[in-house]
Amino acid sequence: MPGEPTGAAPARAGSTARDRATEALRDVAREPGAAKPDPILVADGVVRRFGGLTAVNVNHVEIQRGAITALIGPNGAGKTTFFNLLTGFDRPDEGQWKFNGDAVQGVPPHKVARRGMVRTFQLTKALSRLSVIDNMRLGAVGQKGETFWRALIPSLWRKQEAEITERADALLERFKLDKKREDFAGSLSGGQRKLLEMARALMVEPHMVMLDEPMAGVNPALTQSLLGHVKNLREDGMTVLFVEHDMDMVRDISDWVIVMAQGQVIAEGTPDSVMADPRVIDAYLGAHHDGAPDPSAPIDNEPAAGPKATDGPAERE
Amino acid sequence: MINWDVIFSVSLESLVGATTIVYALAAIGLNVHFGYAGLLNFGQSAFLGVAAYGMAITVSTFDLPFWLGILVGLAATVVLALLLGIPTLRLRADYLAIVTIAAAEIVRLLFRSVSLSEWTGGSDGLQSFSQSFYDLNPYSGGISTTLISFSARELWIITVGWIVVALALFIVWLLMRSPWGRVIKAIREDEDAVRSLGKSVFAYKMQALILGGVLGSFGGYIFALSLAAIQPDTYGTEFTFYMYTIVILGGAARVLGPVVGSMIFWLLLTFINALLPALVSAGTIPTSIMTTNQAGAVGYILVGVGLILLLIFRPQGIFGDKKEVMLDAR
Numbered sequence: 001m002p003g004e005p006t007g008a009a010p011a012r013a014g015s016t017a018r019d020r021a022t023e024a025l026r027d028v029a030r031e032p033g034a035a036k037p038d039p040i041l042v043a044d045g046v047v048r049r050f051g052g053l054t055a056v057n058v059n060h061v062e063i064q065r066g067a068i069t070a071l072i073g074p075n076g077a078g079k080t081t082f083f084n085l086l087t088g089f090d091r092p093d094e095g096q097w098k099f100n101g102d103a104v105q106g107v108p109p110h111k112v113a114r115r116g117m118v119r120t121f122q123l124t125k126a127l128s129r130l131s132v133i134d135n136m137r138l139g140a141v142g143q144k145g146e147t148f149w150r151a152l153i154p155s156l157w158r159k160q161e162a163e164i165t166e167r168a169d170a171l172l173e174r175f176k177l178d179k180k181r182e183d184f185a186g187s188l189s190g191g192q193r194k195l196l197e198m199a200r201a202l203m204v205e206p207h208m209v210m211l212d213e214p215m216a217g218v219n220p221a222l223t224q225s226l227l228g229h230v231k232n233l234r235e236d237g238m239t240v241l242f243v244e245h246d247m248d249m250v251r252d253i254s255d256w257v258i259v260m261a262q263g264q265v266i267a268e269g270t271p272d273s274v275m276a277d278p279r280v281i282d283a284y285l286g287a288h289h290d291g292a293p294d295p296s297a298p299i300d301n302e303p304a305a306g307p308k309a310t311d312g313p314a315e316r317e
Numbered sequence: 318m319i320n321w322d323v324i325f326s327v328s329l330e331s332l333v334g335a336t337t338i339v340y341a342l343a344a345i346g347l348n349v350h351f352g353y354a355g356l357l358n359f360g361q362s363a364f365l366g367v368a369a370y371g372m373a374i375t376v377s378t379f380d381l382p383f384w385l386g387i388l389v390g391l392a393a394t395v396v397l398a399l400l401l402g403i404p405t406l407r408l409r410a411d412y413l414a415i416v417t418i419a420a421a422e423i424v425r426l427l428f429r430s431v432s433l434s435e436w437t438g439g440s441d442g443l444q445s446f447s448q449s450f451y452d453l454n455p456y457s458g459g460i461s462t463t464l465i466s467f468s469a470r471e472l473w474i475i476t477v478g479w480i481v482v483a484l485a486l487f488i489v490w491l492l493m494r495s496p497w498g499r500v501i502k503a504i505r506e507d508e509d510a511v512r513s514l515g516k517s518v519f520a521y522k523m524q525a526l527i528l529g530g531v532l533g534s535f536g537g538y539i540f541a542l543s544l545a546a547i548q549p550d551t552y553g554t555e556f557t558f559y560m561y562t563i564v565i566l567g568g569a570a571r572v573l574g575p576v577v578g579s580m581i582f583w584l585l586l587t588f589i590n591a592l593l594p595a596l597v598s599a600g601t602i603p604t605s606i607m608t609t610n611q612a613g614a615v616g617y618i619l620v621g622v623g624l625i626l627l628l629i630f631r632p633q634g635i636f637g638d639k640k641e642v643m644l645d646a647r
């Protein structure tokens with residue numbers, strides 16, 4: 001079940017999750033590693049090296065429960081690698097982190113997902129030769145029919161399958177994919193795949209969703225509806241951590257922003273405070289830029305070119 | 318004079334005969350690996366081999382009951398799957414391919430090694446393990462019509478064989494329309510996506526490897542029993558390549574694909590291999606083009622060309638869905 005928003009800030013009746021998150025984060029220090037009133041995720045000393053390159057070197061970071069947190073930073077800052085580490089898809093050289101109070105380092109990715117921390121990928125992973133509805137059904141956890149012997153006896157899982165399908169259809173409708181229900185996922189457009197991947201992740205009923213560039217390559221007309229979906233996740237009591245290069249979007253939906261550069265967290269704060277921070281501007285434009293550029297301009301909207309190995313390390317589980 | 322009756326009757330017989338059954342079962346198992354789970358198992362011959370040898374050694378070398386032999390063979394298949402799977406299934410897909418192709422050769426060389434010949438019979442293999450199977454034969458006589466003829470022994474093995482094929486198909490059909498099968502197919506598409514949704518990919522791949530090996534092992538039993546003998550060199554890599562041909566011919570990830578693929582493959586091969594020598598003997602094909610000795614090789618070449626044409630014009634196989642195959646090309 002989605003985590004109950006148990007924000008330390010007093011939740012006024014009728015207030016939205018957004019208000020509650022803003023309220024909770026109001027007094028948090030605008031500095032790297034700032035303590036949060038009710039963190040769902042706490043990471044300490046997480047280091048990942050690739051040969052001589054230290055891709056991730058995060059001293060301390062906390063993610064506030066029930067809020068939308070953006071993780072930004074220039075290309076190669078280590079955002080995807082950090083995602084991979086947190087979700088068990090890659091192993092750190094050092095460090096530990098706690099999710100919902102339990103240590104999760106060293107836990108294989110499928111168990112991390114079952115604990116309620118579900119991620120999507122920068123390069124979308126639609127299961128091409130499965131139908132859209134089967135992609136969705138796959139996301140449900142605790143399916144009886146997924147055990148070998150019980151799979152052989154349909155009467156053991158039919159009822160559950162019907163319930164799962166009902167939930168999947170509701171989500172498909174919400175994500176405007178219901179007309180594509182029976183199509184192969186491989187026949188969807190790039191933007192539709194992003195939508196499908198997000199909807200599929202929600203089938204897991206996570207406490208926290210981690211979206212790696214959910215808007216990359218998505219048609220601007222679709223962006224608005226995607227933004228709406230992400231905001232809805234917060235209203236549903238979920239915590240959202242997302243990587244994004246589009247600063248307008250970051251400003252629009254996030255309650256809190258964490259900035260990474262060269263593997264380290266260099267700044268934290270509300271969207272406005274972070275975008276005015278000279279360290280952030282330096283990180284994006286280099287330390288020796290001339291004059292003060294307009295920090296509200298989209299800083300880097302280009303998705304990284306070429307296939308990247310960082311979404312799936314060779315060694316797994 | 319070409320004897321068309323003989324050519325047609327051997328071809329028809331091959332359609333339902335023991336060889337077709339053996340390859341159908343082997344390919345049903347391989348289809349679980351390759352077609353559904355995306356596992357590149359290039360050692361399916363070894364699964365049939367350890368099953369057949371497990372049975373034959375139990376019965377022939379140790380004089381134990383036939384049914385125990387079947388159980389030993391099944392256990393050997395499962396052990397082989399675990400041995401191959403545990404070190405490789407956590408790695409990228411190509412590792413399984415390399416390890417299975419090597420393991421299949423190791424298994425074959427072990428069967429024919431001199432030091433083990435006390436149990437395995439070395440390169441001569443084993444005989445006299447099939448008596449209790451044929452003792453169960455309810456047929457008193459064979460059938461002989463103008464079109465086909467089978468001896469009582471052949472009828473018995475064919476009957477048992479097709480029953481096993483039907484059961485294997487039923488199991489695959491049941492599984493692949495279940496949530497279990499959905500996970501298996503999803504793993505073929507993208508392992509990491511499946512992991513991110515909370516499924517233990519390794520466990521599922523292991524189950525698929527065992528299932529496909531066990532289904533294939535029944536092909537090993539039928540093979541050994543139909544010949545009433547086993548020889549190590551029949552379990553070589555070309556055995557596996559024929560199985561792949563059959564899976565792709567029928568259409569990967571289709572329940573009936575391997576059976577229809579096997580029938581068509583053996584019908585064509587038998588027909589051409591009967592027709593060509595007859596044409597040469599009758600002088601229709603002059604010996605300057607080929608001799609009867611060469612006709613066998615030419616037969617395989619023709620079948621190979623046919624398969625290439627099939628892949629060009631119907632890459633999805635007989636049962637496949639062209640749209641589905643073309644998705645990869647996007």
Ligand SMILES: Nc1ncnc2c1ncn2[C@@H]1O[C@H](COP(=O)(O)OP(=O)(O)OP(=O)(O)O)[C@@H](O)[C@H]1O
Pocket residue numbers: 050053055073074075076077078079080081082122303304309310313
């Ligand atoms: N498997 C790997 N092997 C070697 N180097 C890697 C590997 N994965 C990532 N890196 C390196 O680590 C650094 C961080 O990469 P990462 O993909 O985490 O960046 P990112 O912040 O997600 O960038 P982008 O915004 O472009 O997606 C890069 O310099 C990258 O080249």
Ligand SMILES: [Mg+2]
Pocket residue numbers: 079080081122212
């Ligand atoms: Mg990235």
